[in-house]
Amino acid sequence: MGYDNEKLNKIFDKTDGCCHICHKKLAFSNYGSYGSRGAWHVDHSKAKANGGTNHVNNLFPACVKCNLDKxxxxAKTARSWNNKSRAPYAAKKKQELKEVNTITAVTLCAIAGSAFGPVGTLVGGAIGGIIGNEISPKR
Ligand SMILES: [Zn+2]
Structure with missing residues (x-):
């Protein structure tokens, strides 16, 4: 196939190691290893037959089944078969979203709590922090 480890890593990390079509967790070491758990392929989001390139921007990890079905x-069509509208988030992106959720929840709960005075603000903020951490971004 001709992908070196560095490129495979880059592609794998784009979706935090999940199939970009069905969002199933993949096993990095089982790249191209048919029948293994988490076996995956590099999928051309835009198929080469349709003019897609070998640039990392066009490459996503996909489990063998999805890759063949697709x-x-x-990619959008294949994802819709799995009720997915987008590729999974990269780990970094997920963390960013989580932080935004926490900040939003803290702010909203602190505002709600402020109706009960300064103590309410603190308690509200603390509750918001807990709520925010519980919200993990939609995959
Ligand atoms: Zn898949």
Whole structure:
């Protein structure tokens, strides 16, 4: 296939090691190893037959089944078969979203708590922090 480890890593990390079509967790070491748990392929989001390139921007990790099912369909089409609208988030992106959720929840609960005075603000903020951490971004 001709992907070196560095490129494979880059592609794998784009979705935090999940199939970009069905969002199933993949096993990095089982790249191209048919029948193994978490076996995966590099999928051309835009199929080469449709003019897609070998640039990392066009490459996503996909489990073997999804990759074969997708064939030359568009990634969006294949994802819709799995009720997914987008590729999974990278780990870094997930962390960012989580932080935003926490900040939002802290602010909202602190505002709600402020109706009960300064103590309410503190208690509200603390509750918001807990709520925010519980909210993990939609995959
Ligand atoms: Zn898949």
């Amino acid at each position: 064939s030359t369909y568009h």
